[in-house]
Amino acid sequence: MSDRLRLFAAGAASLVLVAVGASACGSDSPESGTDPVPANAPAASTGASDPRALELAADWLVGNLNADGLLENTSAYEGKTATSVDVGSSIDLVLGLSASGLLAQEATAVTDAVAEGLPAYVGSGGEVYSGASAKALRLAVDQGRDPHDFGGLDLQARVEDRVATKSRIAGRLQDRSEFGDYANSIGQSYAAAALSAVGSERAESVTDFLLAQQCEEGFFRLAFAAKGAAEQGCDADDSLPAEQAPDTTALVAVQLAPLAEDDEQVQDALTAATKWLLAQQADDGSxxxxxxxxxxxxxxxxxxxLLELGEDDAAARAAGWVRDLQVAQEGDGSGEESLGKLAGETGALAYDEASLAEGREYGLADPLDRSPWVVAGVQAFPVLAAAPAAGESE
Structure with a gap:
């Protein structure tokens, strides 16, 4: 395995932690009267789509679950390797399966497994990781679980308790942790979606604070301004430049999309986010x-x-680019020899072209090789719902 892939594997766990706003010490490398949120099935494309790529990717990801029903992440640091349960990616997998309308039984089993080890993920003792708690609440509501009793925790109350009420930072998620406050816009978006779904009194302020993180150009910043800053919006802290990452804006948009129908401010925010995302897309769809x-x-x-936002053509071009990084589908004429050591990994999604080439040469038997494919794939695979059918233009 190349050093480049090992470095990516080492960084993947910290990226997931940032994505849910958990503390750097977190374990993740990121039946009630309450009506569950219906799965947000992607909007139908105007052209014919091919479900095989989506189904194969989902099957491959589910095939990577461990004996306890969760995904794992293996990283390397200072010559040592460590494997840990990746609860954040496991939740991503379930939310992706739900959005895609696939493997409902498997999604239920993963949800059960997440509930079993929930305290270590969302914080135990005096620790409360607000982003991780919000993401777990989003999972519970999506899967029709009781938000007041999931994994033995009242997740709704837990998230509501971490919503600031002081006027200057009203609605802001905040961690309670000896390691610092890592709350950010992605965790905030999970809280906005989940609290809105359960009719929480805190939903409006949480959503409003999230919308304030949208910059004039249309993208959402990841990090919040310091809690002591007089202003809390995108341009509030000149010492903390707003990172223009499509990942953040996309994750926020996916969570906000179900709220747009009943909220004009959310509609306007998503219109601006859509324009910004479209402007970031390369000619090849990437x-x-x-x-x-x-x-x-x-x-x-x-x-x-973009698929959730109704931009079917742009979504199809992105899906076509992602599909080109998928290990060849069986029977597509490529033959086992062209797959190299990726034979038997049908459906897997490579992080990039270099990773695909290295996978053919080295294979994915080493957990350090496999982890980057899993971490990238759980958030990437839902776009394949828009993958054009064979013979269709992208």
């Missing part, structure tokens, strides 16, 4: 992350968001 370049995770997330 999207690039400022730090990691063009990749399947960023492209998949942006394409999924």
């Amino acid at each position: 999207f690039a992350d400022p730090e990691n370049g063009t990749n399947s995770n960023t492209t998949g997330l942006a394409g999924w968001a």
Whole structure:
């Protein structure tokens, strides 16, 4: 395995932690009267789509669950490797399956497994990781579980308790942790979606604070301004430049999309986000992350968001680009030899072209090789719902 892939594997866990706003010490590398949120099936494309790529990707990801029913992440640091349960990616998998309308039984089993080990993910003792708690609440509501009793925790109350009420920062999520406050816009978006779904009195302020993180250009910043700053919007803190990452804006848009019908402010925000995302798309359909370049995770997330936002053609172009990084489908004429050591990994999504080439040469037997494919794939695969059918233009 190349050093480049090992470095990506080492960084993947921290990226997931940031994505849910959990503390750096978190374990994740990111039946009630309450009506569950219906699965947000992607909007139908105007052209014919091919479900095989989506189904194969989902099957491959589910095939990576461990004996306890969760995904794992293996990273390397200072010559040592460590494997940990990846609850954040496991939740991503379930939300993606739900949005895609696939493998409902498997999604239920993963949800059960997440509930079993929930305290370690959302914080135990005096620790409360607000982003992780919000993401877990989003999962519980999506899967029709009791938000007041999921994994033995009252997740709704837990998230509501971490919503600031002081006027200057009203609605802001905030961690309670000896390691600092890592709350950010992605965790805030899970809270906005979940609290709105359960009719929480805190939903409006949480959504309003999230909308304030949208910059004039249309993208959403990831990090919040310091709690002591006089202003809390996008341009509030000149010392903390707003990162223009399609990943953040796409994740926020996917969570806000169900709220748009009943909220004009959300509609306006999503219109601006749509225009910004469309402007970031390359001619070949791909999207690039400022730090990691063009990749399947960023492209998949942006394409999924555009599909939810009704931009079917742009989503189809993103899906076509992601599908080109998928291990060949069986019977497509490529033959086992062209797959190299990726034979038997049908449906897997490579992070980028270099990863695909290295996978053919080295295979994915080493967990350090496999982890980047899983971490990238769980958020990228829903875009494949828009993958054009064979013979259709992208």
